[in-house]
Amino acid sequence: MTLTQAEKAAVVTIWAKVANQADGIGAESLERLFLSYPQTKTYFPHFDLSKGSAQLRGHGSKVMNAIGEAVKHIDNIRGALAKLSELHAYILRVDPVNFKLLSHCILCSVAAHYPSDFTPEVHAAWDKFLSSVSSVLTEKYR
């Protein structure tokens, strides 16, 4: 699945806005994930997952930074996330189904914060983009 030029442009444009609140949106996305899909908490037994926790904020930040990298290198997401791909395959081994869940929660956070920017076309582009990122992160699993 490749992104069209229009889709890449839509991703980059929205990212410019999201980047200003990346940390907050990252933490909120994780909060949405853990509340809507409690089974995802099984990957974080070592974390304080209460609202506003430093660990939640820190991890949300990490996730959003990685997405930022993918946006910056949108023509070569595989190259940009190569190390993260290995991390997920050999160390973290998060079941692939969870990438869809987190992607959905990120879309919800972005939609809630930027409702007028989150048009159907932008929604489609971001869904496809996060799906590409998820593919890259799971492609070395086996």
Add this chain to the structure above:
Amino acid sequence: MVHWTAEEKQLISGLWGRLSVEECGAEALARLLIVYPWTQRFFGDFGNLSSPTAIIGNPKVRAHGRKVLTSFGEAIKNLDNLKGTYSQLSELHCDKLHVDPENFRLLGDILVIVLATHFTKDFTPACQATWQKLVGVVAHALARKYH
């Protein structure tokens, strides 16, 4: 039977009372057809679905979206008997419409995103969690009579 807390019921009815079934239904179906274009396979007789603009403006899409969300409203009125409420619709979707139940999950998630754009900060993580539960049980009820 699914159990709903008082808080969950409040989060559902509170939002439902504030939304336009016509607008949200139309938008949810349009986004489904735009974001997941393969879902257009069920709507061959809907006319022009060739672009996001065409889909959003298509009167059949709007009408059908409204129909779907109106049915959702029935679920909300009958939270304690979703199985019964959706029994016939489930048979219809299997035997006549031949819709893969995965599409119910896709539409449910799209509806959640539409709610996020409409209610913004009021669509808190707790609110989302309740609505994810609702769209999940509706999808399950619609798939229940498949064979």
